[in-house]
Amino acid sequence: MKHYPSNLPLVDFFRFPQVGPALVLAVLLGAAACAKKPLESAAVPQPAGATVAAAPASTAPSFGLVGFAGENGGTTGGAGGRTVAATTLAELTEYAKSKEPLIITIAGTISGGTEGASVRVASNKTLLGVGKTGFLEGVGLTISDQRNIIVQNLRFTMSTVTNTKINDEKRPQVAVNDGDCITIQGASQNLWFDHCEFFNLDPVAQPNQDLYDGLIDAKGASAYITISWCYFHDHHKCHLIGNSDKDAGDRKVTFHHNYYSNITERVPVYRFGTGHVFNNYYKHVYGTGVNSRMGACLRVEQNYFEDTKNPITTKNSSVPGNWDAAGNLYVGCTGAQPTTSTCSFQPPYQYAAVLNETAKVKEIVVQGAGVGKL
Template sequence: MRRPVALRLHAALATLALAAATGAFLVMPEEASAATGGATGYATQNGGTTGGAGGQTVRATTGTAIHAALCGRASSSTPITIEVEGTINHGNTSKVSGGSCSTADGVIELKQISNVTIVGVGSGAVFDQLGIHIRDSRNIIIQNVTVRNVKKSGSPTSNGGDAIGMESNVRNVWVDHVTLEASGGESEGYDGLFDMKDNTQYVTLSYSVLRNSGRGGLIGSSESDTSNGYVTFHHNMYENIDSRAPLLRGGIAHIYNNHYVSLNESGINSRAGARAKVDNNYFKDSKDVLGTFYTDAAGYWQVSGNIFDNVTWSAPGSENKPAGPDPQSNTTVSIPYSYSLDGAACVPDIVRQTAGANKGLRVSDGNCTPQTPSPTPTPTRTPTTSPTPTPTASNPTPGPSQPSGTNLSIGAGSDGSSKADGTSYGNVRDGNMSTYWSPAGSTGSVSIKWGSATTVSKINIREASGSAGAIGSWRVLNADTGAVLTTGSGAGVISFPRTSLQKITFEITGSSGTPRVAEFETYAG
């Protein structure tokens, strides 16, 4: 860390938390309260994110009590809202056993569960040197808490050094009005503040503060971990961060109305085919705030409305490609949800008033004016047993049902990685179920391509007669950029956010027999 900054948390807690505990967002504990307002960004997609809405509400003042609340549910998917007050630390966080949970000592473990809200109330909730770990879970809300000084080395350690970490088939997480902070970088024992890896999708981080850390956070743990994506970052404050604000490896991110101050080495690092839509952010007193850094695996960005205030840029090299000093778009990203943009000039003030824990959950009205949301419960989500997912873009419903609209593959071109004897790439776009393409082995890819940009949001993979069920795991790629649009298993209808591209690839990464794709249909909607 170039500029370690002392943490200043307690001075304002008493007064600010009082506002947060009043009618601004909290109802009486015995009522089935939900987190205030509703999810935003990509967390609204894939069925939405409602957390524990409609379920029981309990109060917890220790980490053990949080685990006990999870373990006391009827099932791992029974909705629950856990209101947290006080300091959660190693001394009061123990493993609790039960059929509806899988917990561990020294970390808040949200593992193989669904439909949970954790919200700070009363005089505030501080997770001190203790991380929150989300694994194999879905439909999670974390709101109005502080997580600080989580270490991966030294003593004590928790959650691999991540303040909030998500991994292994996580879906639909909304993290809102939180403060995530460290007291140094990797050499001092800390890792990331907000990390996502191993197939984590549909996440929003909003109105939060990330500060005093070597690493802000990442999407993807390595250049090969590109199954993550569809993440929104908005109205957050990144302050005194060395790098990873965030680091993107593959996937799509929407980054708007954030305030960045003192990014010491690099900021938004888009690489390995990632695509970032970067709108109306304010960057101040920082270096290399956008680009591809520390790799030759290129990433992409679409920029508009940003302000670069005293930002310096490095000279480009083989493994450093700054977007500046005059950042220009090199891709386009289609956003599937509605949102309102504050003007970049007012972002510092609006973020100062709204971002972080114990701010009364204030939000922007989209016109640079903060407001306190009403305590309107979000709709009840029909529980689903985790980790078995409901049909989604990444786990489609197999079957012969036809999407509506025109099959855009008819009349298009096609190619692929390999083909078995007697098969053809063109067979997947001829409208004939009796012809097909097979890879030369058990895995391979086939693509549909057009002469100009074409908008696609849905494909239908139809297996030839006698081969149903042979297709195992797969990825759908934007072949123009290499970005992963979605992943899953089994043939059928597959949906993903609307994307404009000239070539789309269906890549079979696992199979239980000889894959035979009779038709690779593509649709605009």
Template sequence: MQSYLLLALLPAVLACTNPDTNSCASFMSVNSATAGPFCTSFTNAVVTATAGLPAWATHCSNKVKEISKECSCYYTAGPNPQPTTQQPPPTTVVTSVVTATSTGSTPPVETGSCGSANQQQLVGFGVGTTGGGSGAGTTVTSCSALTSAASAGGVVRISGQLSGCGVITVRSGTSFLGVGSNSGLTGGSFRLNGVTNVIFRNLALTRPPEGRDLIDIENSTYIWIDHCDLSAAGIVGDKDFYDGLADAKRESDFITISWTKFRDHWKASLIGHSDSFSADSGNLRVTYHHNLWSNINSRTPSIRFGTAHIYSSCYENIPTSGINSRMGANVLVEQNSFVNTNLAIVTDLDSDLEGYANQRNNIFTNSPTRITRAGTWTAPYSYTLDPASCICSLVKARAGTGVISV
């Protein structure tokens, strides 16, 4: 049983969800004659599950919390309003004091200079990943050769942009390395299911098969994605035609994604299978650092249940939402630059249970946040921060393909 106090019928602006991207908000915004009376009668109402909800609640996925939020948004909140979006000045540097967790943490190295982090070093939760080892491996120039090499494992070097390879099944103990500056897949996808110890480096991956992720990680551990370029067709067309750029679900764990460009897509990186898949709790530990997120609609990342450390990265032109902590997830967000990013950090979006966010030393330029639950989690490993003031120029030059030798 949950009680939601909703208020009287005075239109208000309370950082409403974008009606262009949310069906619940869209219905509320244009159907006040229908929604208004219900919102009034819903005041002090107690509902269980979907009992007592009107037929139009399907626009809100029959989620009581979402209905409550949008009612409160479109009809002025009273003593317990929904949290409003924090709109900083056009450019804001936000610093917060962080309390270390009881498990202890290693303070980051902050040199104050740009480019101090080692581009070749594996850092974060993915440490220990060795992939297919250090041998010369096999060089492939066709989809059939790639499929065969992937099934054998070891070091697989992709030479050239391979088109239409479909879904490549990945085995444990494999490294996929791109040759030169433009090697990878167009219309292909890597699928990891129940494997461990896999590396992707220097790969340009774009436009996966319909309904697929470029890199799909399920029930897999020790994964390193580094100096890759992940993209689709832009924020155009059907948002569900392609799925994610790099997703991790179903008890996956110990992942680092570094020096990678995420660009031109609806939904970049989902961590966590669903709101009901509680087995993800205690897993899904992911480090994102020195990445460029550009022209992405949302999920940069979106994380349920798990723990994400997101540092020294650049966010530009994210119209719906940026870092989305949900279902009790914990995120530490530090030394990032957000430019034109809506809800750059948010903890009460899309799920019934909020997440936690601990943010420090970020720069927000025309980029509001909505942190309803402040976290205290800190990283248990050592790492080097590059400052937010220079991070966009740094990752634009050094993230992605053609920068390192592999």
């Protein structure tokens, strides 16, 4: 995938003596949620009843914060705190659990080895990869009863971990971090995951669906989350939002401009409450796409589904879920491909300026999602 630039404003580098100009631009973009640049969206139809106004057309995507993470007081991560560089697992662990606001930069690979590692992230943190090289290899993140966290421009995998346990389904599962790249639990709120890459192994070559669990999972009272411009690939189960049919709650998650490739299912599975899924590109999803369950109402809007089985559906719960479907494109798909809605949900935030025409989503997302694109 080629580099997809954005025209960023000049900044005063003397305010950040410990980092270089390129990193300062990334920090300002992620941690301070800098000014948004409109997308090519002036002529795109908006949802019925929307109060937002379309911005003038532009050729550059806006990478600013959009979605539920911008509500409830907003998400700024470690903005205002020190910028520190984590080069080892021990340094990352210490910085991440600190009580002070921090912008933690990661310029290379931090490995958990074959045993794997779990790092707990405390409130008011930004974890920021440098360029294309920030990589957490066998290191999962746990966010439990914390708030105001940004994870940006980092690569993740648990595929190097060989330490496993036998789970309730009698299958081997990575023991550390319950096999998740990122686990969100408790009453964690205001979290933004942006321009990251998550992967494990090709599901065809590695058939155990439980060996590696979720790429980003959220449960309990966690809420006000945005997952944007990320590249998820080569994995069985991507996002579990609500871990059981008894895990009631309104987690309020926005998924936008993500690239899902060679995934079996859960993009996402979503129980209870409301959510927003827009302008994502799905390619080779073999089981289910957006699976709404237990009365959830999801606004599923202007997504591009290609070679996907059951792009929008409700399965595997005693109570079905619902969708407010608008303007989705199905190319070479099979199974449930709804064009009508079973509920109605209008997100409370403005997003017209970043809502792309469905036909352009594939190109825009492939070029803009993942690391090294800021």
